[in-house]
Amino acid sequence: xxxxLNKAELVQELKTLGVLEGDHLAVAMALKSVGKVEGGAATFxxxxxxxxxxxxxxxxxxxxxxxxxSEIKVQNYIYHRKTSPSTTGIVSExxxxxxxxVRSFHxxxxxxxxxxxxxxxxxxxxEKAPLYQPYSTLAEINGKMCFIGIGDNLVAIRHxxxxxAGLLQSVPMKKGVKYCDEEGNQKIFVHGDCAGCTRxxxxxxxxxxxxxxxxxxxxxxxxxxxGNADQILSYMTTVLKExxxxxxxxxxxxxxxxxxxxSLGPEVKSGQPGFLQRRGLSGMFFRxxxxxRMRKYENGIHVMPYVKKFLxxxxxxxxxxx
Ligand SMILES: CC(C)(COP(=O)(O)OP(=O)(O)OC[C@H]1O[C@@H](n2cnc3c(N)ncnc32)[C@H](O)[C@@H]1OP(=O)(O)O)[C@@H](O)C(=O)NCCC(=O)NCCS
Ligand SMILES: [Zn+2]
Numbered sequence: 001x002x003x004x005l006n007k008a009e010l011v012q013e014l015k016t017l018g019v020l021e022g023d024h025l026a027v028a029m030a031l032k033s034v035g036k037v038e039g040g041a042a043t044f045x046x047x048x049x050x051x052x053x054x055x056x057x058x059x060x061x062x063x064x065x066x067x068x069x070s071e072i073k074v075q076n077y078i079y080h081r082k083t084s085p086s087t088t089g090i091v092s093e094x095x096x097x098x099x100x101x102v103r104s105f106h107x108x109x110x111x112x113x114x115x116x117x118x119x120x121x122x123x124x125x126x127e128k129a130p131l132y133q134p135y136s137t138l139a140e141i142n143g144k145m146c147f148i149g150i151g152d153n154l155v156a157i158r159h160x161x162x163x164x165a166g167l168l169q170s171v172p173m174k175k176g177v178k179y180c181d182e183e184g185n186q187k188i189f190v191h192g193d194c195a196g197c198t199r200x201x202x203x204x205x206x207x208x209x210x211x212x213x214x215x216x217x218x219x220x221x222x223x224x225x226x227g228n229a230d231q232i233l234s235y236m237t238t239v240l241k242e243x244x245x246x247x248x249x250x251x252x253x254x255x256x257x258x259x260x261x262x263s264l265g266p267e268v269k270s271g272q273p274g275f276l277q278r279r280g281l282s283g284m285f286f287r288x289x290x291x292x293r294m295r296k297y298e299n300g301i302h303v304m305p306y307v308k309k310f311l312x313x314x315x316x317x318x319x320x321x322x
Contacts, residue, residue: 005220006038010047017146017217018226021053024117024143026135026229027060028156031091033149034220041094048095049114057115057143059134061156062086062096066108068296069174072188079107079179086112104134107179107189117141127179127189131168132160139230149222152202154232159195161236167244168193170263171256173297194297197256199249201236208235244268252286255293 005013019025027048037043048058064084067075081103086093095101096112103112104125111134113121120141121134130136135157138145145157162168169192176190205225208214213235214227240247245268248257261268 004036004038005034007043007047007050010037010044010219011050013217013219014047014051014146017219017224018215019051019144019146021051022055022116023052024057024115024121024138024141025052025059025146026111026138026143026157027058027091027146027148028150029089029091029146029148030150030222031089033222035222037220041090044091045095045098052115055116057113057117057121058095059111059113059118059121059138059143060086060092060095061088062092062103062110062112063088064108064110064177066175066177066189066191069176069190069298070296072176072178072190075178077177078186079177081105081107081110081180081182105182106131108175108177108191117143130160130163131191131193131195132156132163135160135229135233136164139233143229145225145227145229145232147225148219149224151223152205152225153198154201154205154225154236157229157232158198158201158236161233161240162196162247163193164233164237165240165244167196167240167247167260171196171259173256173259173294174299175297194256196247196260197249197254199251199254200247203246204236204239208232211235253289255290255297258290259294 025048031037031041031044045058052058064079064087065077086096092112095114096103098114100114101112102114102118102122104110104122105127106125106129107127109131111122111125121137125133145154147154159168171194172192173194174190174192175194176188178186178188181187205214208227209216213231214225217224217226244260244264248261251257
């Protein structure tokens with residue numbers, strides 16, 4: 001275990017990894033994997049800002065909850081751009097609260113950025129924009145992606161690649177959330193681009209390392225990956241467009257992959273569905289559970305959330321009276 005990393009050491013490690021002054025850098029990370037950082041997440045944010053310098057930019061995902069279509073109305077959660085905390089790690093939450101941070105307007109897949117291109121990366125990212133649009137903008141401004149301590153999961157940008165390859169649009173699963181717009185009006189946001197399954201996408205990473213698209217290094221104890229956003233996005237989009245079957249996992253319980261498989265049609269040889277899914281009774285079981293679970297994401301009325309709410313009511317009355 002590496003002892004207390006301070007800001008200067010972090011800056012040095014970021015530079016050794018390949019971060020340059022003037023870089024426009026999107027970072028996705030797990031702080032715990034780095035080891036002990038003096039001053040915690042706040043130090044990490046300062047180190048990132050120092051590494052890219054005043055002419056550079058740091059962007060992080062500051063995602064927030066969204067829900068299956070049928071559950072949006074029964075949820076008490078309402079998203080507020082200024083106050084709703086990020087669910088994508090403590091460093092992203094500290095960055096979001098930085099006085100210089102700008103958060104994009106998207107009600108569930110927002111990003112926050114500080115620096116030279118903070119406005120460029122966030123201003124058009126609202127409820128009408130593609131969910132992961134800032135990653136295409138990052139590619140356009142020749143930005144970089146850095147992944148720290150999260151294995152071969154090229155989070156977020158992989159979904160923009162799925163979107164650009166047309167895969168997200170092929171799967172009819174709807175999600176959304178209640179949110180307060182900039183004028184304070186409560187609205188409902190619904191989208192049909194449910195983030196795709198990612199179980200198999202780490203398989204692309206060793207190939208991207210071999211081709212020089214990604215470079216490996218370390219930040220503290222964590223393995224880190226860095227690469228040009230445009231190259232990562234182009235590579236993943238091309239592979240997924242030409243061979244969408246590489247995205248298909250083999251879990252019979254994966255709604256997203258099984259729906260994608262249907263839309264790709266029989267000419268795409270995926271090797272799916274598995275043996276159990278094809279056979280008599282077990283096949284019927286998987287088809288029924290799939291249909292039942294899909295209803296939550298479709299327009300059909302799904303009664304379970306209302307039943308659950310109804311059942312919770314007498315319990316909450318009992319609790320408050322005891
Ligand atoms: C989910 C995820 C954030 C979890 O990583 P994590 O390291 O466990 O969590 P955080 O980055 O929030 O850091 C909090 C942890 O840092 C640790 N920590 C606290 N102070 C610390 C310090 N000074 N130095 C180092 N670590 C510290 C804590 O142990 C805490 O873990 P705990 O809550 O289990 O005690 C990470 O795995 C991940 O996926 N990151 C990418 C997120 C993303 O962009 N997702 C997009 C999906 S498409
Ligand atoms: Zn899957």
